[in-house]
Amino acid sequence: MRRRYANARRAARKRAVRSDPPLVAAGIALVAGVAVFLLATTVFGYHSSNHDEGVYLTQAAMLLDGQLELHAGDLVGAFRPWFFVEDGGRLYPKYTPVPAAMYAVSMALFGEPRVTLAAVAAGNAALVYALGRMLVDRRTGAVAAGFFAASPLALVTTSVFLPYAPTTLLNLLFAVAYLYGIREGSAVAAGVAGVAIGLAFFARPFTAVLFAIPFVCHALYRVGTAIRRAGLLPLPGPVRRQVLTAFFGLCFVGVTLAYNARLTGSPLVFPYEAFAPLDGPGFGRRRILGHSIVYSPEVALEANGYVLRYFSTRWFTAGILGTALSVAGLAFSARRWYRGEAVPGSSVDRDSRFQRTAGVLIAGLFVTVPVGNLLFWGNFNILATPSDPTDGIVSQFGPFYHFDLLVPFSLFAAVGVFACWRFLRAFGSRLKTRWSPRAGKAFLVVALLASVLLVGAVNVTAVSAPLERNAAHEAKHEAAYEPIERTSFEDALVFIPTPYGDWQNHPFQYLRNDPGFDGDVVYALDRDPPDDFAVLDAYPDRTHYRYTYRGEWTSDPNRHVVPKLEPLEIRRGPTLEGETTVGVPERVDRASVRLEADADTYAGYTVADPDGSITANWTLDGDTARLVEGDTEPIPLEETDTVTLLVTLAQADGSTLTYRQETTVRTNDGGVEAVWPPERYVCPLVTDCGTEGTYLPDDPDAHFDGVWFETRMRNTER
Template sequence: MGRRGPRIPDFDLDFGVDFSFDHTLSFDFDRERTRHRVVALVVSLVVGLFVTWLAVDLFAFHSVNDDEGVYLTQAAMLLEGKVFLYPGALADAVRPWFFVVEETTSAPGGVQMYSKYSPVVPALFALGLAVGLPNLVLGAVAAANAALVYTLTADVFDRETGVVAAALLVLSPLFLLTSATFLAYAPATMLNLAFAVCYVRAARRDSSGYAVVAGALVGLAFFARPYTAVLFALPFIAHSLWALASAWQAGTGWPVFRRYVAIALPGLAFVGLTLAYNAVVTGDALTFPYIAFAPLDGIGFGRRAILGYDIMFTPAVGVETSIEALRLLVTRWGPMGWLGTVAAVVGVGLTAQRWWRHQTGRSLRGRDRRRYHGLGGRERAFSELSDDALAAILLGIFVSVFVGNAFFWGTHNGLRNGLIDLLGPFYHFDALVPLAAFGAAGILGFARVLRRLAHRRFSASEARGVVFSVLLVSALVAGGVTLDAASDPYEENHLRTENLAATYEPIIEAGFEDPPLTPSVPAVGAGGANDGDDETKALVFHPDPYGDWSAHPFQTLRNDPGFDGPVVYAIDDGPEQDFTVLDATNRTPYRFTYRGTWTGAVDPVEPELTRLEVLSGDRVDATTTLGTPDGSNTVSVRVEAGGEYARYDVPMGETRTVEWDITSDGVRVTNYPRAAGPDRVPIPAGASEATLLVTYVGDFGETVTYRQTVSVERRGDDVRVLWPPETRVCRLTTDCGTEGEWVGPDGEYLPGVSVETNATATA
């Protein structure tokens, strides 16, 4: 729509002097429109490029919100035309984070998995995966959001305000950090904004075409994130009902009714598509996948639960959570932090003043007067959706987002688990739109009043200097406030990225994937998980500090949808599962582990990738040579298997070599006399573990225990052993977690600690 001049009123300053003047344009209207559009395009591109840079640099291994891996896995599935994963025997070892597991006889292997999320946003990410540049999609979405904010703000105010609103997005930590992640919030806002822009054009141009597109977009937004779309659409629904009632009273109800039907029908069609998708994946049209995953993870108050965590979500908790989210948004995470909020409040005040002037007829000139009284042909459309009505809708979005999210416990979870501290109140991402629009209105209103006052008190050249100086100081203050708001989350995310980079370093150096740690483009004719030619491919067992989930927390270690890529990542969860995975994949096995406690990449760990070998025969002979920790006086050796143990007498020395063997009859130490227990500690049939423990004791009773655990499978008279064993060096206990993991001679251990081990199998 054309915007000939500014439609933000200046402050109503009554100094007894008439401040009003006509803005005579020195160039034609088309040139001004083109100039603003070019500037808006440049701003949008800058926003997109900056977000792309953040995605590549700050989130090189993704954020610690592991939902990113869910969306990217689903995107890779869509590229292969899959809604379900069919892991077969691998199901327990490769279940991705936030995927529902369903046993069904109709699925290959009897098991199928599906994501708790809708496929709309993954389909968008799939476009980037298809060309090997997924981060460009994030930049494109950010640029589109900036362009749409410009367009919508220009419809409410003017193009100049639209440009400033788009630029304000790059000053919002919430917009930048959330847009740079593979999450659904920014894409959902893009769909909502596109709907809003088309809705405005449908109303103001009386266009059925725009109405149909608007309906399709809001329906697609509903398919992507139903509750988010409903909250965004509520102010538009309220306006449409008001417009219909007004049109019926004026006797023009049928044309308006037909237009809103044109919006409603495509929207309802996508609602039907959403329900059809539900029916396909969950078996019930009214059961959304996220409800199938966690039945108590929904909207409303009462008991809410997901994955073992539950609370009684009361209205008081909902209100308290929403107030905290509001505080975070308006003080730190919105455009320019608290200063942007002040500007937005000023913008709302100026908009209210404009509305009052329109109601009273003050300060309206010809074109504006016709527009706001519905006179003069095409301008009549503005009586249905005036600038003031659209401003009210924009303000309504802000209210709807916060009131609506008070009924959803997701923000409470985000505050509890620290994700909002790192990425901002992302459930309220849509609230950035009114903040940016009204903030831009407040900034330009301030600038115009400043210009008028300067020209009143100074000469033209002096006035320009005064205006420039004040605006420069204001920009510096705004920049300082923005940097202060963004610095903490940026540094915290950067810290985690550095630690993730160090964690993944052994896998990157191994070069399993080309390029490493990226979703591979589906290959034509790729074999299945059981193809014989997979011996040249890798199988990487990885730890599961957050439970039995793949890609959680190591979401960069994602499997291809067919589990047939260059590497399969499997959870290291005991001998039975390990041997099942080995037999199902027929790949070269590795063990990925780390020394330290996993703290969500807050603290660094020492990673290690170890090539494994399956030793098979009637006996496996092993040798373990261990260094004596400084200050040790005595040593004991013990083997355990199947709930039984044997202990051996061992003399002290600088190093200690233990020879032990494993057969179908059991495990024993062969080079030291037995002090207690059976001659051979029996091994149960099937898969189990055998453990060698060598404990050193110091002067004051302090202990250091070397603990080596191997996965063993007994098959008749033969055994299979996964070698080398997992080795841990434990202080003051004989059994410890990853904080005692042996990660090779370069790790940080007590003085004197060393480990060497080897084994051979005999037929």
């Protein structure tokens, strides 16, 4: 009876060992998905400082609208999003639509694209588990999934709308299906592998090719071997399966070329080439927009050396400790493969030759991904100061062009964990023999706890650093969008500033248009008078706003701006009379008033001994503007123009303060139109200070004592 009970307990333990790793892996995948979703909604609630996110989200909205391109017509300059190619009145993104399509699925189902981010995180962890199970066993797969999901690179990069984690999901699906097809002789798995790598190629061609190279080499070897042994006809099973994989993969290569032809007019010209012809892989002159370098092999080696250093020490799980485990696991596995032995821990019925094949293919990524990335100058661009890992894009998102390296790093780190554990157990057994069973158990417990605590502490430090940097950007974005968030827009048109040039969503990617430019709110770039009036004419019945801020928008997360959202209206009439009154602080002994237009014509007068305030009266009459005081001549206006009024105060020591008012106007046969209120600035020492001097009427503490700025306009019939 006791023997039967003992046997039952042993059988139960074996069943638990078999069932626990899948449950653990499922838990890891679930936790990874939840963690990414929480990061995406908190740390990246207003999106990151990587403005590619807006490209993919706009593209996802376009796909849901059945569009591959935007049609802005004559307003293309006011609506052009960041990284969109302009072709007449047509706009299309430089990126292919696969990642955007993945985001579009959750937008359609849940109204929230971040669900896709969570699904990608969970899917990557689950597929790494499946690979680890094939490589060694379930326990190794579960640990590998944990290494992958806990890495700072996976946590941060998967939490933003970038293509690297979604493409790795497709690459992992390809690897799992390919290896399963080999092991089980499954034609279905071979077809799935072809579809997966084809989609990965459509998403990121260069990334997919680097991942697929080891598998393609193996496929060619298997085809050649099978034909040599069995002849060409009838087709041997391995050949049929490889042909099936190649067929589906090449089908999506064809889809990619067709997409190119549809957008760029040539199947061999990718959209990114249409945007920047010298932005692709290769050496020599590389250029995108105004950024250009000569990308030589020497530069490539230096840049990629830094990138790989930061990957292995900062962006993989537990930093250098995790990398050391991965190296140990690879060395241990290679030794076993060389001897023709299975890696300990694998099932007794596991084909050691298949295990070696799977391991070698995964290990091949240690070669193809780093070597291939030498050809891509993007690895140079993510390094602001190459020797400083806390500067530049790499400090916030990691070396994401090497994202696929997480796969072999995680798998062999898991092998290294169990290799080290077997070494510790052997050492503990010697302690039991030499000292006592209790001493051996105590050693193992202490070693296990110390290892877990050390790895956890190192990883928490590694993860927290980039999250803190990104959280600083999130705080800046939250402050900047505050007036937008508290305003309920309905049939509105909002002009937005252009700190980085004439691009939408760069930097304000949270403020995106619907694909038809017909949503509850339409965002237009605030540009020159002709362009602004063209937008106003296209949306005459909407409520108009101007979004601006006080301060300078930079990439520094600690330099916040003070935002302002003000309603606009169009004042019309044969004659418009304006009155501008400004405050005069103490110790001002003289002042000047100047009215000018874009045609470089101006009029002005001086004010002696100003006291308390200065009022300047001015008029817009047909195609002229003039100051009422000072007996000045009218100044001519262009058809569309900017009328600028400057009131400059001066102190005895020569310091000045200028009130600057800019009014966008348009003249016609019936009179004049003006966008009201004008843009107002308060500029110490200079007469033009841009947004750093934006006047904030609702925040008196933002300006010096005695500084205030009032302006009025009325229509006068003459």
